[in-house]
Amino acid sequence: MKILRRFCLWAGISFLGLLLAVVPSLARADYSWNFPRPVTPIARDTLEIHNHFMIVITVLFLVVFGIMVYSMLKHRKSVGHQPARFTGPTGTVQWLWALVPFAILLFIDYILMGIPAYHAVLDMEDTRTKADMVLKVTGMQWKWQYEYPESGIKYLSTTSTPRDQITNKEAKGEHYLLEVDNPVVLPVGKKVRVLLTSTDVIHTWWVPQFGVKRDAIPGFLRETWLKIEEPGIYRGQCAELCGKDHGFMPVVVHAVPENEYLAWVDQKKTQLAAAAVGSDKTWSKDELLAAGKDIYAKQCAACHQPEGQGLAPVFPALAGSKIVTGPLLSAEGKLLKDSHVDRVLNGKEGTAMQAFKNTLTDAELAAVITFERNSFGNKKGDLIQPAQIKSLR
């Protein structure tokens, strides 16, 4: 029994020692134990506040539990300590002793922590003052759409981690799960006003190094801002549970000098214009199938699965599906309700199937529809041209 007691005592002391060692390291600017290196004014503020906080609560912890441990060692029955009988403070001095800790606590809450927090909150929510540009972020299951309203650029950004890495068939890459096909590109040193919304459920856009985390809520616009101070590639991910692939919805931001940003804008515009031109030309079936295969892999395969077999019972199979193998359009070339084309263009209310006409170009829609009708054992043989999609919008 004595050995056990001694063991317990030492285990307790070494545990407290461990705490002593670990907790202050939280407050040190040692980033593997702390927030990632901040690159925006908000992130710097946040880190500073966090570090101060950690020091304050560590001190509080040590003082309170130091007193407790002292008492545990001194006021033991086994060392023959006789219990006192007091049940509350008596006399002015004792009352002072009892009240001072609470005065200190109030000071910590509302002065030491409360005032910096007040300024940080006001700064964080000041999205409108002197914003240089706007980035609109739309969350959707399970990708992000980025829009630059001033430049008319709009595109989707989906994870580019290969499925085989996730299922452990392949070695994981350096940026496993935190890599995308089309990153956001932003200029450094500019105040970017970020508007957020969603098309389906609530998502949260989060890049830890920006100190910015804001919910994207369907039907509402939320806003925040960032001013990236140094060029680099910054990674984050969706932070609000949004369904099946919540864990596979990364955010990647390339921060570049302004001239590079402007060059990128021009290039992106040309690229998107080229894609838009595609909606006027007539595509061959092979062209449509080849383009459709890529789009299917990025936009559709997460739910409907790479071989079109679906994920019962939530995500229906496309292979042999009545909708996919149904008629393409009405005899007059009009949209049929609940047809394949209708589903892809307008989605299905109350499900994860979204209205892809909002996110894909005419050519992309035509390609993916044609691909689905002629793959996974579906042999419709028909095709739809981008120009037809354009007329159906």
Place this chain on the structure above:
Amino acid sequence: MSTAPSIDHGTSHGHHVEPYQGGVLRWLTTTNHKDIGTMYMTFALIMFFVGGAMILAVRAELFQPGLQLMQPEFFNQLIGVHALVMIFAALMPAATGFANWQIPLMIGAPDMALPRINNWGFWLLPPAALLLTLPFILALFGIGDGAVNTGWTLYAPLSVQGGMGVDFAIFSIHILGVSSILGSINIIVTIFNLRAPGMTMMKLPLFAWGWLITAFLLIATIPVLAGAVTMLLTDRHFGTQFFNAAGGGDPILFQHLFWFFGHPEVYILLLPIWGLIPHVVSTFSRKPIYGYKAQVYSFIAIGVLSVIVWAHHFFTAGLPVPALLYFMYSTMFISLPLAVLFFCWVATMWRGAMSFETPMLFAQGFIVLFGMAGLTGLVLADVAADAQYHHSYFVVAHFHYALFAGGIMGVMTGVYYWLPKWTGHMFSETLGKWHFWLTVVSFNLTFMPQFFLGLAGMPRRIPDYALQFVEFNAISTVGAFILGFSQLIFAYNVWKCVKGGTKATDKVWEGTEGLEWNLSSPPPHHSWEVQPVIK
């Protein structure tokens, strides 16, 4: 506070003891507070292991990056049902079990005031737990798409989109809510009407005070949750648009309603624990409770404050600045009454004559670890810093320090403290100490790394993670398995104690004070047929 009864205390030794009827029917029909308390505690223990098994599966998946054991859909079901089971089917029934066993003993009442409602309150629980977990089993037979997959918070519109598991969860919550309200009414009526003569409200044991506030909070907030999930149900099936912006609704409305219940729920889980800790600390310090009145007023203050701080659970949802500031400063204010409690616990120990039997060890462990929950909670109240912590593993670590170290370890403190009184036998101190040290060490091994994971930027509720999070996740999983399996020691120790062991004295522990310690161990089937008189 003096609760020493006068000489004519009426234990019913000898005569009037009804013979126990055996069999299932006894348990189905019993209206005895001790039987019902035992059933609550047993149910809680079983569900504790059910919820624990779920999260061990989750931790096993998170041991390494990549998807090894399960698909994300199933992962999402496990995390949500784990939380619902632990909160509604483990912690709350355990607290109600304590109330049933202890409140009549401690206030000198023969039984609970409303015995049949008591019976019903318990027997609603197994069907509710069944509803919650049944979709898992149905899915095995190809019916439906499994259990609720939205996390326990059921945020719309994700929950509007979800499968039939959400409907099961909604009905389960309704039934659990009815059970909680019945239990609360019973406790309030018992405390108000069945106190021994002379036991004024300011002589009421702190445990009863804690539960009294919990009961009022339950009655105030459960209907709001019930309303919210009913609105969700009609949104899902009957075409209403409460949470759909396209129909004029607002998804954030759900978060307001949910957390109006959800934040008080934290204190609902913890107030009974805060009530029992002073009794344990005082017993093993051999010194009366310090600051009885201050603690009572703090309970009341925390109860009131708990219903006006809810929006700190969604600071990132884009609230207006005045709301952010209000919810930040009001949340910080809770640190004040909470600090009073800590102050009183430590002051109760101060200059006592402490000994460290298992219940005292758990109480000390509770105070230190719950202290960390409180301090990190203070940090989380800061809107600016919260933008980083929110939705991350930092929050997960924080609320497990509050609800495992604060909730579960608090329950264990109470079980070890009162078990000899309930069974008439002492449990094994050696096993108890092993249980304590294994629990404390593995608990920290599990959740301490999660603070760092959160700081480094790992969001919660993801089935797979980036490579910079590998080491801490591995440590956390190892800790979780040790933590989970050490609880089997607890179950074994309790079982052994129920079956036999050294005879416990009436006082059980050297420093006990209060009415229940004047009864025999175990107490007679009907505790106080003649009420004791408190002077």
